[in-house]
Structures are given as structure tokens and as C-alpha cells.
Amino acid sequence: MPSRLLDASKSHPLDFYSLKELPESYRWGPLDDPNGSTEPVPIINLDDPNARELIGHACKSWGVFQITNHGIPKRVLNDMEGTGKSLFGLPARQKLKAARPQDGVSGYGPARISAFFPKRMWSEGFTILGSPLQHARQLWPNDYRKFCDIIEEYQKEMNMLAGKLMWLILDSLGVSNQDVKRATSQKRPGPFEGSSGAIQLNSYPACPDPGRAMGLAAHTDSTLLTILHQSSGTSGLQVHHGRAGWVMVPPLPGGLVINVGDLLQILSNGQYPSVYHRAVVNRTQHRLSIAYLYGPGSGVRVRPIPKLVNNDHPPLYGPVTWSEYLEIKAKYFDKALSLIRPNNDKNKNNNENNNHNIKINGPIMVAKPKSVNVDSEAKILAALA
Numbered sequence: 091m092p093s094r095l096l097d098a099s100k101s102h103p104l105d106f107y108s109l110k111e112l113p114e115s116y117r118w119g120p121l122d123d124p125n126g127s128t129e130p131v132p133i134i135n136l137d138d139p140n141a142r143e144l145i146g147h148a149c150k151s152w153g154v155f156q157i158t159n160h161g162i163p164k165r166v167l168n169d170m171e172g173t174g175k176s177l178f179g180l181p182a183r184q185k186l187k188a189a190r191p192q193d194g195v196s197g198y199g200p201a202r203i204s205a206f207f208p209k210r211m212w213s214e215g216f217t218i219l220g221s222p223l224q225h226a227r228q229l230w231p232n233d234y235r236k237f238c239d240i241i242e243e244y245q246k247e248m249n250m251l252a253g254k255l256m257w258l259i260l261d262s263l264g265v266s267n268q269d270v271k272r273a274t275s276q277k278r279p280g281p282f283e284g285s286s287g288a289i290q291l292n293s294y295p296a297c298p299d300p301g302r303a304m305g306l307a308a309h310t311d312s313t314l315l316t317i318l319h320q321s322s323g324t325s326g327l328q329v330h331h332g333r334a335g336w337v338m339v340p341p342l343p344g345g346l347v348i349n350v351g352d353l354l355q356i357l358s359n360g361q362y363p364s365v366y367h368r369a370v371v372n373r374t375q376h377r378l379s380i381a382y383l384y385g386p387g388s389g390v391r392v393r394p395i396p397k398l399v400n401n402d403h404p405p406l407y408g409p410v411t412w413s414e415y416l417e418i419k420a421k422y423f424d425k426a427l428s429l430i431r432p433n434n435d436k437n438k439n440n441n442e443n444n445n446h447n448i449k450i451n452g453p454i455m456v457a458k459p460k461s462v463n464v465d466s467e468a469k470i471l472a473a474l475a
């Protein structure tokens with residue numbers, strides 16, 4: 091079975107800027123409209139003395155919230171937005187010089203999850219993991235330093251904010267520094283030392299038939315948390331919220347959106363579930379969003395924090411590193427979380443409590459994931475055993 095990811099990067103829809111009608115290959119069918127009358131996604135001022143409790147409540151009941159007074163200078167956000175605009179504004183042949191390689195993560199192309207859907211998404215993306223230098227040279231051979239400086243500054247600022255948010259979130263769960271160190275098998279001093287993030291720039295051109303097109307299909311992020319900056323004035327992000335269905339998260343001037351990711355769902359033993367979200371498009375305006383996808387340092391295994399596990403709350407997930415999880419997600423998409431099963435030996439007599447784990451145990455243990463190299467395959471199987 092070829093990796094579905096390989097198919098994703100085969101051909102990229104570069105034609106949509108000039109299309110006057112929505113081609114069949116982009117037609118997802120009428121999208122369900124968000125219910126305008128529902129309560130809005132929580133907005134939390136980080137300077138509020140109750141920020142921790144408010145964050146805890148938002149993580150539990152929404153999996154998403156917007157923050158203000160986050161300390162990221164406006165200039166840093168503006169510079170990043172400007173860089174995104176000039177990147178997507180480059181001629182197609184220039185952007186393709188930095189195309190994401192078939193089995194790679196960084197570079198220009200459709201969203202990684204594209205291959206899981208029969209229809210194309212009305213967007214183009216650019217992913218930066220680690221140093222931006224190589225791609226910067228491909229895009230702007232004579233002027234790559236500026237791009238690198240802006241990306242590096244953004245990475246630094248976002249990394250600090252993400253660490254701060256993680257502490258507030260863990261604090262809201264009643265979890266201390268020490269508890270996290272144990273849960274993540276970290277040897278180094280700070281539990282979030284070495285944590286890093288990928289930057290995802292998303293560009294959604296104006297679309298002739300926005301009611302039938304999809305900017306970015308529904309997904310949860312494979313992260314601890316995601317910090318999203320949306321360009322001002324144009325809505326597009328929607329989150330799925332219980333019976334309310336799809337709820338719009340309009341850009342808030344000076345605000346940033348925080349999503350709970352799958353790894354935080356694991357760390358919190360299901361108390362803070364990751365949020366399903368998607369991006370819709372718009373007839374007249376181009377929209378840009380910039381996601382900082384934050385995860386643990388390489389080699390760090392994430393598992394439910396022991397303090398949150400007891401007889402009433404058995405572990406729902408087993409330990410997994412970020413790269414293992416990304417590989418599982420790349421193959422199994424929204425089944426990935428249910429495959430990170432706990433080591434059941436310890437809760438043999440707790441069988442009925444494990445019923446919520448979807449049992450896809452058979453296939454994953456026998457299937458030979460061809461796209462995964464042998465070494466990491468062994469690690470994944472060990473993590474799932």
C-alpha cells in the first residue's frame with residue numbers, strides 16, 4: 091500500500107487564482123452553515139487574575155479559546171503576515187522550487203491531509219519545520235536573509251508563549267513541574283526544554299463558490315497546542331462545538347487563537363480533548379492564517395500525567411513521541427489517537443473502562459506501514475504494544 095502522504099504532493103492545484111467557476115474536483119457539496127446564535131468561543135485576557143481557571147474551563151468545554159495581552163509584539167505578527175503574503179504572491183514556478191518533498195514535512199504544497207479526501211482544498215500551504223534557510227534560498231536566492239530573520243523571530247516568540255500557555259494549562263489541571271517531568275520522561279531541567287514548533291502558513295484565495303468549497307478540511311492538530319494568527323477582517327476558521335455544530339472563530343484584533351491538540355489530550359488523559367476545526371473560504375477576500383504547531387522535543391514520550399490517572403480514571407493512552415505520532419497520523423488520520431492505546435497489562439481488571447478505545451488493534455499490529463522506515467516502525471509498534 092503506498093503511503094497516502096505520497097499521493098498528496100503529486101499534483102498541486104495552482105490554477106485556482108484564475109478560476110471563474112468551481113471545478114468538480116473542488117466541489118465538496120453544500121457546507122452546513124455555522125449556527126449564528128451560539129455562544130462565542132471564549133476570549134481570555136492573559137493578564138486576568140483568573141486566567142488559569144478560565145483557560146481550564148475553555149480547554150475542557152471548547153478545546154479552543156482566543157487570547158489577548160499575550161505579549162507578542164504587533165510588529166512580529168505584522169512582519170510574519172507580510173512575509174506570508176509575499177511568499178504566496180510569488181510566481182507558481184518559484185514557489186514550486188520549494189515544493190514539499192514527497193515524504194517530507196517542510197515546504198510548499200497542499201495540506202498534508204489532502205490525500206485523505208477525494209476533493210481538493212481551496213488553499214495552498216507552506217510548512218517550516220526547523221531552519222527556514224534551505225527554502226528561503228530556493229524562494230529568494232538574492233534576498234533570503236530577511237525571510238529567515240522574520241521566521242526565526244516568530245519561532246522564538248511563539249515558543250515562549252506556547253511554553254507559558256502550557257504551564258497555565260497544566261496548572262489548571264492541578265499538575266506541577268515535577269509531575270510533567272515524570273510524565274514526559276524528560277531528563278533535562280525544564281519539562282518544555284527542547285519543545286519546538288512547526289510554522290504552517292495557509293493561503294485561501296477568494297473563491298467563486300464558497301458555499302461548496304473547502305479551505306482546509308476538518309481535522310484536529312497533532313500537537314500539544316496550536317497558536318493561530320488569522321489575518322484581520324476575514325473570517326474562515328470554524329470549530330466543532332457539541333450540538334451547536336460549526337462555530338465561526340472571527341479574527342480578533344490583537345488576539346490569537348489557541349487550539350488543544352491531540353498530544354494535550356493524551357497528556358491530560360482525555361480531560362482536555364483536541365478540537366475539530368476547519369477553514370472555509372470567501373467570495374471576495376483572500377485570507378491568510380499562520381499556525382504555530384507546538385510539540386515536545388525529539389525523543390520525549392508523551393503519556394497521561396500519572397497524577398491524572400487512578401482507578402476511576404485509568405490511562406486512556408500509551409506513551410508516544412511527537413514524530414511517532416505524526417507518522418501514525420499520516421497513515422491513519424483521525425483514527426490516530428484511538429491507536430495510541432495504553433499498556434493494558436496494568437489494567438487487566440479494568441476492561442470495561444477501556445471500552446472507549448476503538449479496537450483497531452488487529453490491523454495496525456499486522457499491517458506493514460511501507461512509508462515508515464524500519465527503525466521508526468519498530469518504535470511505533472513498541473509504543474503501541
Ligand SMILES: C=C1C[C@]23C[C@H]1CC[C@H]2[C@@]12CCC[C@@](C)(C(=O)O1)[C@H]2[C@@H]3C(=O)O
Pocket residue numbers: 195201202203204217288290309310311312313381383416419
Ligand atoms: C507538525 C505537524 C502538524 C501537521 C503535520 C506537521 C506539519 C504540518 C501540520 C499541518 C498544518 C495544516 C493542518 C494539518 C492537519 C496538516 O495537514 O499539516 C497539520 C498537521 C497535523 O496537525 O496533523
Ligand SMILES: O=C(O)CCC(=O)C(=O)O
Pocket residue numbers: 290292306311318320326327328367368369378379381
Ligand atoms: O486557517 C485556519 O484558520 C486554520 C488553519 C489550521 O487549522 C492549521 O493550520 O492547522
Ligand SMILES: [Fe+2]
Pocket residue numbers: 309310311316367381
Ligand atoms: Fe489545524
